[in-house]
Amino acid sequence: MFIGCCVKNVIVKLTKTVVLKLTTDTDSMLEETIDKFTEGMDYASTIVYANKKPMGAMKLQKLTYEHLRSEIGLKSQMSCNVARQTAGAYKTLQAQIRNGGTKWQLLEFAPTKVKFSYGRDFSINHDEIGITTLEGRQKYVIMNYQYAKQFFDGSWKYQASELVKHKDGNYYFHLVCEKEIKEPDITQATNFMGIDVGINHLAVTFTTEGQCKFFTGGEIKNIRNVYSKQRKRLQEKDTRSATRVLKHQSGREKRFMKDMNHVVSRKIIESAINDGVSVIGLEDLVGIRKRTKVRKKQRYLYSSWAFRELQTFVEYKAHEAGIAVIYVDPRYTSQTCPTCSHISRNNRRGRSFRCEMCGYELNADLVGAMNIEARTRAFRHDLEVQGLAVDSPDETLLDEFQAPSIRRGN
Ligand SMILES: [Zn+2]
Structure with missing residues (x-):
């Protein structure tokens, strides 16, 4: 991933x-x-709770280690993990408190999972896992899945992972795998794809060769509006059961959007591969809340984490496919005319774009994708002429943009 200044051979x-x-x-x-x-976590939790504010993992470890080892009977590594995880949970709680979501409270943990450190208390190969239990290292056979084979080809490193008891009563090992890859050299790239994420269309893509695609969000918008209305009704009720339903619903909505984002990002990358795209450009959306002025009713939809999630999925799948990803300046992408470069708020009327200078007309989301593609291409161009290390395109560069030739269709 490239943001701002960058050099060649970035490791992803x-x-x-x-x-x-x-x-x-x-x-x-x-x-x-x-x-x-879990008993250990709950014990450590009481210590942090009594402290009235979060504490570091090392400090918590010092305060709990003896008890965890001798009274509860945990192994050494497990005792360290207990401190680390409990300390982490309270840090998360503190962040939530800062956002006004909750208050200081005693955290309790459900006995459904335990975290292990690779090398220290678990080892694994494609059909067997060794776990340090209360009675030392035990071996368990894992089911062979075709798709999982690739993670045992020697190219992946394993991180701290969890043993989880699922609702079906079976045990699963959530193995966290990590791999470093070199992002492809983009100085030779010729075909770029700009992706505009938004409400009307979940995503619109445009490539240097003129292919454009719309990934509709129409139904999603309706479903999310339904969720939003339900939420409001429940918030007004402000009862205990309403709070519970609210929490349940928010989880459902998140999962729904996550599934949708997975589907859309997969389709985007498929089309990028088909079109021979080697670099994908995305808008740097950090600070989207401050920038976007929207009517109150729509604010919830706009200031959503869902856009960022979609981008993250696209970025990840792009890297898997050997496609580079660049984040470009998001300013005026929907207000800049792709043919004459004139920037004006008046160019945009809801879903349509009409340049007040040259009269150029097009779907506004597509204009966004076109401008992102152009900025991505300009970024690559800079790498070439300036010898690799540059900043992302700024406004002075925007004036020099060439309008991409459009071949409509698809
Ligand atoms: Zn124009």
């Missing part, structure tokens, strides 16, 4: 969580290990 980190099922004939040791680990 790919992280994947692979869910592996343990064969069903597990012993009671797993259950006991999870129970004791």
